[in-house]
Amino acid sequence: MLFIKLAIEAIRFAWQALRSNLLRTVLSLLGVTVGIFSIIGVYTMVDSLESNIKNSLSSVGERTIYVDKFPWQFGDGEYPWWRYFRRPKPKYSEFKYLKENLENAQAVTILDYTITQARRENSSFNSLCQGITYDYNIISDVPIINGRYFTTSEIDGGRNVTVIGGDVAETLFGDEDPVGKQIKLKGENFTVIGVQEKKGKQLVDVGGNPDTKTYIPFVKHKRMFSSGNLYGTISIQAYESDLGMEKLESEIRGKMRTIRGLRPLEEDNFALNRPDAAASFLTAIFGSLRTGGFVIGLFALLIGGFGIANIMFVSVKERTNIIGIQKALGAKNTFILFQFLFEAIFLCLIGGFFGLLIVYLASFINLGTLDIVLTSSNIIFGITISSIIGIVSGIIPASQAANLDPVIAIRAK
Structure with missing residues (x-):
C-alpha cells in the first residue's frame, strides 16, 4: 500500500512539475528521449539486420558442415587463397x-x-x-x-x-x-x-x-x-x-x-566449413555495433539526466515548506526520499516513452527487404535504462529533501 501511495503522489507531483513550467520540463526530457531513441533505435536496427541475415544463413542448413575445396574465412588474418587451388x-x-x-x-x-x-x-x-x-x-x-x-x-x-x-x-x-x-x-x-x-x-x-x-x-x-x-x-x-x-x-x-x-x-x-561460424562472426560484429550505439546514446542520456536532476533540485526548493509540514505530521525520511525519487523516475519514463514511440513509428518506414521490428526485449531494456537514469538523477535531490530539518523547512518561503 505504501508503494502505491508513493507512486500516486509522485505521479501527481511530477504532473504538477510538467504543468508549472512546461518548456523547461520538455527541454529537460528531450535529452532522455533522444538518448533512448538512439540506443533502442540502434538495437532495433541491429536486431533486424541480424535476424534477416541469420534467416538467410538458415537457408543453407542449420547444424550443417560443408565439405569443399576452399575454406570460408571469417575474422582477421591473411587468406592464403593460392594454397587451395591445387586441392x-x-x-x-x-x-x-x-x-x-x-x-x-x-x-x-x-x-x-x-x-x-x-x-x-x-x-x-x-x-x-x-x-x-x-x-x-x-x-x-x-x-x-x-x-x-x-x-x-x-x-x-x-x-x-x-x-x-x-x-x-x-x-x-x-x-x-x-x-x-x-x-x-x-x-x-x-x-x-x-x-x-x-x-x-x-x-x-x-x-x-x-x-x-x-x-x-x-x-x-x-x-x-x-x-x-x-x-x-x-x-x-x-x-x-x-x-x-x-x-x-x-x-x-x-x-x-x-x-x-x-x-x-x-x-x-579439403575444407570443412560451418555456417554457425559465420553466425558467430556476425554476432560479434553486431555486438560491437550495439556497444557503439549504447555509448552514443549514453551521452544524450547523461545530458537528459542532468536536466532531470535540475528539475528535481528546483522541485525540492519549491516544495521545502510542504516537506516541512509532511515531516511535522510524522512523515519519515524514507517517505520523502521515495516520493522525490519516484517523481524523477516517472519523468525519465515519460522521456523514455517518447523515445520508444519514435522508434516504433520509425519501424513503419519502408526499407525494402529489411523489416524493422521493435521487440519486447528492447522495450523492456529502454524502460529499464530510463528507470536507472531516473534513479541516478533523482537520488541526490531526494536525499537532500529527506534530510531537511522540519522546523527550518516549515519556515522556508
Whole structure:
C-alpha cells in the first residue's frame, strides 16, 4: 500500500512539475528521449539486420558442415587463397562413400549451382539452376506449396524433372498451374513436379534466393553443365544430440582423409566449413555495433539526466515548506526520499516513452527487404535504462529533501 501511495503522489507531483513550467520540463526530457531513441533505435536496427541475415544463413542448413575445396574465412588474418587451388573438388563418389559410412550424420547431400535460362513458349527467366540429391530437403527446407518433391528414383536416375521457385512459376506460367507442364533448361525439356513456396527477397540471400531457383537431380545437372564431371559441394547435417557438431566434424575429417589416402603428417586437402561460424562472426560484429550505439546514446542520456536532476533540485526548493509540514505530521525520511525519487523516475519514463514511440513509428518506414521490428526485449531494456537514469538523477535531490530539518523547512518561503 505504501508503494502505491508513493507512486500516486509522485505521479501527481511530477504532473504538477510538467504543468508549472512546461518548456523547461520538455527541454529537460528531450535529452532522455533522444538518448533512448538512439540506443533502442540502434538495437532495433541491429536486431533486424541480424535476424534477416541469420534467416538467410538458415537457408543453407542449420547444424550443417560443408565439405569443399576452399575454406570460408571469417575474422582477421591473411587468406592464403593460392594454397587451395591445387586441392581436388569433392566428388560424387566421395559423397556416396560419406553417405554410406558416416554414423553421426542425419543427412548427406551434394549440390552445385549454375545460372541458366528457363524458358516456356515466349517467356524466359534467368534462373539459378541447382543440382541436388534426395536429402537436400532435410538439410535445407524446401516447402512445396503445389505438387511434390523428388523421389529417390528420379534423383538417382537423373530424370528430367524439376521443382521451381515462386518467381520462376509466376514468370513462366502466370496464373496457370505449372505442375505436369514442361519448361526448357539449356534446350532440354523438364517436367515441373512441384512449386516451392514463395519466400520473398531477403536483404542477404545466402546460397541464392529460392524463388529464383530451379532444382533438378544432381547427376542430370552435371551431365548438362559440367560434361559429366561429378563434383560439387558436400553438405552434411548433424544430429541434435551432437552438441557443437564435434563428433560429426571429427568423423568427416577421418573419412575424407581415408578416402583421399592422406598420410598422418599430411595436411587436409579439403575444407570443412560451418555456417554457425559465420553466425558467430556476425554476432560479434553486431555486438560491437550495439556497444557503439549504447555509448552514443549514453551521452544524450547523461545530458537528459542532468536536466532531470535540475528539475528535481528546483522541485525540492519549491516544495521545502510542504516537506516541512509532511515531516511535522510524522512523515519519515524514507517517505520523502521515495516520493522525490519516484517523481524523477516517472519523468525519465515519460522521456523514455517518447523515445520508444519514435522508434516504433520509425519501424513503419519502408526499407525494402529489411523489416524493422521493435521487440519486447528492447522495450523492456529502454524502460529499464530510463528507470536507472531516473534513479541516478533523482537520488541526490531526494536525499537532500529527506534530510531537511522540519522546523527550518516549515519556515522556508
